Amino acid sequence: MRGLAKFVMTGRKQAFLAVLLLGLVPLANLLNPVIVGLVLLRKGTREAAYVLAWAILPIGAWAMAGDPVPLIMLIGISGLAYLLRETESWEFTLLAAIVIVVCVEFYHRLQPAVLDAVFLQFDAYLAVNSVQDFQPEQFREVVTSFIGAVYMFLAIVLLMLARWMQAALYHPGGFQKEFHGIRIERKVALLLLGLMLLANFGVLLPASWVLYLILPLMFSGLALIHAVVAWKKLSTMWLTALYAFLMVPVVAQLLVLLALIDSWYNFRARFKSAV
Numbered sequence: 352m353r354g355l356a357k358f359v360m361t362g363r364k365q366a367f368l369a370v371l372l373l374g375l376v377p378l379a380n381l382l383n384p385v386i387v388g389l390v391l392l393r394k395g396t397r398e399a400a401y402v403l404a405w406a407i408l409p410i411g412a413w414a415m416a417g418d419p420v421p422l423i424m425l426i427g428i429s430g431l432a433y434l435l436r437e438t439e440s441w442e443f444t445l446l447a448a449i450v451i452v453v454c455v456e457f458y459h460r461l462q463p464a465v466l467d468a469v470f471l472q473f474d475a476y477l478a479v480n481s482v483q484d485f486q487p488e489q490f491r492e493v494v495t496s497f498i499g500a501v502y503m504f505l506a507i508v509l510l511m512l513a514r515w516m517q518a519a520l521y522h523p524g525g526f527q528k529e530f531h532g533i534r535i536e537r538k539v540a541l542l543l544l545g546l547m548l549l550a551n552f553g554v555l556l557p558a559s560w561v562l563y564l565i566l567p568l569m570f571s572g573l574a575l576i577h578a579v580v581a582w583k584k585l586s587t588m589w590l591t592a593l594y595a596f597l598m599v600p601v602v603a604q605l606l607v608l609l610a611l612i613d614s615w616y617n618f619r620a621r622f623k624s625a626v
Contacts, residue, residue, distance in 0.1 A: 374409025
């Protein structure tokens with residue numbers, strides 16, 4: 352990845368070539384948003400706009416062919432990279448990701464045909480297995496939000512990859528320090544907690560939006576675990592085990608709880624003062 356970042360940052364023509372070629376390859380086309388994010392973070396919006404224009408060509412073709420994910424990532428990461436560059440705040444950027452993914456969900460609701468293939472396959476499964484007491488509308492709402500949460504998680508990870516590339520070239524070790532410092536402040540944590548409670552009871556917000564609201568806290572919890580492992584010089588096997596079980600609901604819930612507690616107690620500051 353460092354070699355790709357170095358090639359892209361060599362010049363505008365190299366960046367154009369990279370997004371055009373990578374954009375033609377399935378899965379590898381997800382690196383297009385990373386490249387645009389890298390250029391935006393380092394060189395600003397004007398230079399990134401040129402790269403974005405070339406990146407849209409192959410990714411737009413994929414969207415027309417039925418795969419909108421790279422295009423969604425491109426638009427989302429470009430916006431998040433701009434906010435991160437301007438604010439230098441991961442907390443603000445993570446909150447902005449919620450707004451972006453809500454917009455994506457509204458788009459899916461206004462254009463239900465985008466997800467029709469998913470629901471048609473599930474309808475066929477139900478017809479074969481004769482599932483009772485099934486509520487199609489509720490299922491569609493949950494699946495739409497789940498897909499949105501996957502988009503949000505992937506966009507944040509790819510943005511972090513772009514930030515890591517930038518640090519690897521121009522500030523070695525800088526991303527680790529920045530990532531370890533990701534923390535949700537107390538007022539923001541209270542806001543997220545309040546919104547989660549409202550969503551959980553179906554008041555004002557759909558219950559499925561809890562998936563969006565927990566992600567900033569989950570990344571904050573992950574950052575804290577990484578910081579503790581680094582400060583205590585623990586084996587990286589702890590992190591390997593954590594990521595191996597990350598999709599287990601109880602592990603994600605513990606990370607969210609840890610982030611909420613950290614918003615009050617600021618474990619990082621306590622660790623630093625104890626050293």
